[in-house]
Amino acid sequence: MSERVMFFRPYPFAPGQKIHIEEGPRQGDWVVAAADERKVTLRCPVSGREFAWDRFCYFIEEREAEFPARSHPAMPINLTV
Structure with a gap:
């Protein structure tokens, strides 16, 4: 009997790729170091900090987008009075 099954495959990261994680504790823009x-190992494109994690990402889609996004959590805020 056949059932509806979802298949996932780890994403094959390559150094230099620009990625955006949409949800979770690592959300935001990153460069694969x-x-x-x-x-x-991912590098923040704003602060330059690097973090090494067990693989966790799965590919969903690829699209054109601003990088790093203006809403990036490490982006300095310009306050004008």
């Missing part, structure tokens, strides 16, 4: 079969 390094990747192997177990870990991915």
